[in-house]
Amino acid sequence: MADERDAERDAILAALTPVVDGIAATFGPVCDVVLHDYRNPGKSVVAVAGSVTGREVGGAMSEIGMRVLARGDEAEDDLNYVTRTRSGTLVKSSTMVLRDSTGAVFGALCVNVDVSAVTQVHGLLGALAGLDAAPAELPTTTFGNDIDSVVDALVDVHQSKQRGSWAELDRAERLELFGGLDSRGVFAVRGAVEQVAARLGISRASAYNYLSRARAAHDTSTGGPA
Incomplete structure (x- = not known):
């Protein structure tokens, strides 16, 4: 039974691998897409396209993945949240959990878009318009391999x-x-x-x-x- 479940999960990951490249190609160099297999947290990255977060195949999950892992099957998709990398890059991200046919969470598809340039333009336009709103304090997320x-x-x-x-x-x-x-x-x-x-x-x-x-x-x- 365990072997059948693993085979099913492997098939889902294989089917999503070309999707990783397709999404990244659509958004261009400001985007990276990462496919995770949480069965191996220390080497969860099984496919990646783009370089916004510096991930590599065989790399580890981020702290976002840790939170998903901790929630187990109760984990839910987390869409359009904004965070900051340790290098200061502003990133808008979505983490979509992957489930097998039993509903068990075993991985995630993550999309990260560098919005630093957009934020700078927004700030410039705000300054030109006489708006002086202080930027919201954003959490810093550790992305590492x-x-x-x-x-x-x-x-x-x-x-x-x-x-x-x-x-x-x-x-x-x-x-x-x-x-x-x-x-x-x-x-x-x-x-x-x-x-x-x-x-x-x-x-x-x-x-x-x-x-x-x-x-x-x-x-x-x-x-x-x-």
Whole structure:
């Protein structure tokens, strides 16, 4: 049964591979399209066209993929959201989850369009028209071909929101850090707990303990099982 399901998923990915090139060709150099197989998070990219996010075949999922993986079969399409790459490029993206015939999520088709030039023109026209609206603060998304670099970047982002190093954080702040990483889907990736522990300079057991406590606190605050 598992072999049949894998064969079906392989067939869906194979059918979508030429679609990747077709979409990218339609939009031109401002667009890239990435096809993910989440059965292998560390090497989820099975097809890519374009270079907006710098992805390569055999590369890892981004933090967006981690969130999809964490939601499992409850994941939904996320369309037309705007984010910023770590290099500062503004990107409008859509992530469309892939399901097999049982409804199980196993991958995603992602379209990313560089809208930096459009944003600059919009700002220029606004200035000419006498409009002085402050641009909205956009989240920064880590796109990387190495899953370790994506996890490390997320840890760095959450640590930067705290007041200092791990040793300087109180218990509530430590739980907040682990809860924040968990909500971003970091711990849906195999081996992520050990990697986060190493990044923070704590033991594997301590990392699992803080993760467990953060999840318990989240379940209590949302009315879920404690």
